[in-house]
Amino acid sequence: MDLIWQGIREAFQLLTSNAEVWGITALSLQVSGLATAVSLLIGLPLGSLLGLGNFRGRSLTMSLINTGMALPPVVVGLTVCLLLWRSGPLGFMRLIYTPSAIVLAQTIIAVPVVTGLTAAALQQLDPRLRLQLLGLGASRAQMIWALWREARLPLLAALMAGFGSVISEVGASMMVGGNIRYQTRVLTTSIVLETSKGAFEQAIALSLILLLLAYLVNLALTWIQQRRVKR
Amino acid sequence: MSALLEIHDLSVERGGRAVLSVHSLDVLAGEVLAVIGPNGAGKSTLLLTLARLLKPSQGDVLFHGQSLSTLNELAFRRRIGLILQEPLLLDLSVFDNVRTGLRFRGLPKAETRRRAEEWLTRLGIAQLGTRRAGSLSGGEAQRVSLARAFALQPELLLLDEPFSALDAPTRARLLADLQSLLADTKVTTVFVTHDLDEALLLGGRVAVLLGGQLRQVGPPEKVFSMPADEEVAAFVGMETVVPGKVLESDQGQVVVDIHNLHLEAVGDFPPGRQVLFCLRPEDVTLWKQSRLPQSSARNRLSGRIRRMLPQGPLVQVEVDCGIPMKALITRTSAREMDLKEGQEITASFKATAVHLIPR
Numbered sequence: 001m002d003l004i005w006q007g008i009r010e011a012f013q014l015l016t017s018n019a020e021v022w023g024i025t026a027l028s029l030q031v032s033g034l035a036t037a038v039s040l041l042i043g044l045p046l047g048s049l050l051g052l053g054n055f056r057g058r059s060l061t062m063s064l065i066n067t068g069m070a071l072p073p074v075v076v077g078l079t080v081c082l083l084l085w086r087s088g089p090l091g092f093m094r095l096i097y098t099p100s101a102i103v104l105a106q107t108i109i110a111v112p113v114v115t116g117l118t119a120a121a122l123q124q125l126d127p128r129l130r131l132q133l134l135g136l137g138a139s140r141a142q143m144i145w146a147l148w149r150e151a152r153l154p155l156l157a158a159l160m161a162g163f164g165s166v167i168s169e170v171g172a173s174m175m176v177g178g179n180i181r182y183q184t185r186v187l188t189t190s191i192v193l194e195t196s197k198g199a200f201e202q203a204i205a206l207s208l209i210l211l212l213l214a215y216l217v218n219l220a221l222t223w224i225q226q227r228r229v230k231r
Numbered sequence: 232m233s234a235l236l237e238i239h240d241l242s243v244e245r246g247g248r249a250v251l252s253v254h255s256l257d258v259l260a261g262e263v264l265a266v267i268g269p270n271g272a273g274k275s276t277l278l279l280t281l282a283r284l285l286k287p288s289q290g291d292v293l294f295h296g297q298s299l300s301t302l303n304e305l306a307f308r309r310r311i312g313l314i315l316q317e318p319l320l321l322d323l324s325v326f327d328n329v330r331t332g333l334r335f336r337g338l339p340k341a342e343t344r345r346r347a348e349e350w351l352t353r354l355g356i357a358q359l360g361t362r363r364a365g366s367l368s369g370g371e372a373q374r375v376s377l378a379r380a381f382a383l384q385p386e387l388l389l390l391d392e393p394f395s396a397l398d399a400p401t402r403a404r405l406l407a408d409l410q411s412l413l414a415d416t417k418v419t420t421v422f423v424t425h426d427l428d429e430a431l432l433l434g435g436r437v438a439v440l441l442g443g444q445l446r447q448v449g450p451p452e453k454v455f456s457m458p459a460d461e462e463v464a465a466f467v468g469m470e471t472v473v474p475g476k477v478l479e480s481d482q483g484q485v486v487v488d489i490h491n492l493h494l495e496a497v498g499d500f501p502p503g504r505q506v507l508f509c510l511r512p513e514d515v516t517l518w519k520q521s522r523l524p525q526s527s528a529r530n531r532l533s534g535r536i537r538r539m540l541p542q543g544p545l546v547q548v549e550v551d552c553g554i555p556m557k558a559l560i561t562r563t564s565a566r567e568m569d570l571k572e573g574q575e576i577t578a579s580f581k582a583t584a585v586h587l588i589p590r
Contacts, residue, residue, distance in 0.1 A: 149321070
């Protein structure tokens, strides 16, 4: 028990004095934020197509996306590693062990989450709403925009789930980023490293930051939800 | 009046199954056409096809003489107004909901404001402007839906059972308001409903859809008193529909034989012609005594009460007079006459109350 209390005390000291800890945090936010943004750019239109479209192969694509939502990060890490490895098909891009490689791996993890939840959010809307919007003279783009607006809360949840899935993953970041100090070390890989070294205070400090990030993200979502309820 | 919409040999399939077939139907400019039929008759399919939200598998619909298939789809949809059974309001303020269609059309903000305010006032809900749509009652929401459609100043208004989910008093108030709005704006309207009272109140003409087929079109009084066939008769409330044969015919009056009962009716059919004898329950009078005083009712039948079914303030009395006959009377009459099942009774009705359909 003493070990834990001592770890927490030292963790707070590290948080106020250690610049490296904050550098790791900044990189984590940058990499996971960018991966979430890219996954949103892909997942929102793709999820809308799956949620609103009626085409051949839709069910098959939907089941693949749903499977992808449970994609193990280490499998993604291995796949991206093989692609970006110097002798791999994309080796010429020299991306392995760079933050870009982590962004790529995390995007692959987040896209199915954002896509699947976007499709589900739009499928939950009354299907007659589309007819009503078209009957009001909406173009296809105006209709989709109005539907996104109607489903904004579950879409926000999709965004948060996408971010949550990448900020907390460790396997893929470790494999394609290499956990290189000052270059590709993010919160999760750093926690693994510090724990394996027995540097518990450092690991606890980083864990507290990770928890704080998760809390802030949920706080933002709750605030938006409550604001909507009060109106 | 010229036709705003002309339907020619229209056929619509859904899920590979033919659900609507209309050989010919015109909607005249400025008229209110009420399309009636039971659930699943194809009414909504017809409306969505007219709104160009469903593509016909065959046939054509002309709008101002131009085929819908040749008109720009979006431009056409921006000339109509569509109101569905549920108001389907967006999660916005009432005011912004009314402006939605106007904003889709890219109208200037001042104009969308002006029109939204005008129509909220005309529908008596100006005070609800800032309320969120989700906080409205069913009647209020449907008023917003009406304001949203009227604000578009459509050339054609399509309404799909807009009041069917509302309670009776709210429905009655909305119907009265809609009636006066339609009279004021003179907008060409197709109003779909399964409620005969709504059709009677609003429809300048009535079209009957049964099983996806257009069975009869005409003024309401004609459709309701002279249905084209047995199924239309049953749908419009002709409860007694029995087959018979014309025995005698003389100057527009006939005697019909039904299971050896000779009943008088108005019609111009030759003797020997097979007909359907149709009678509304509200046209039948019940008497306790078998000897009736002299009256203009030409038909009198004795029988026994088979069943009595309360229907709100009324009671439907089924009488077996050799033919199954239904009479609709008030609860007060039933009580004062002390009617009971199994009791002997006499039913009378006028020859003019009978509608004959040739078979």
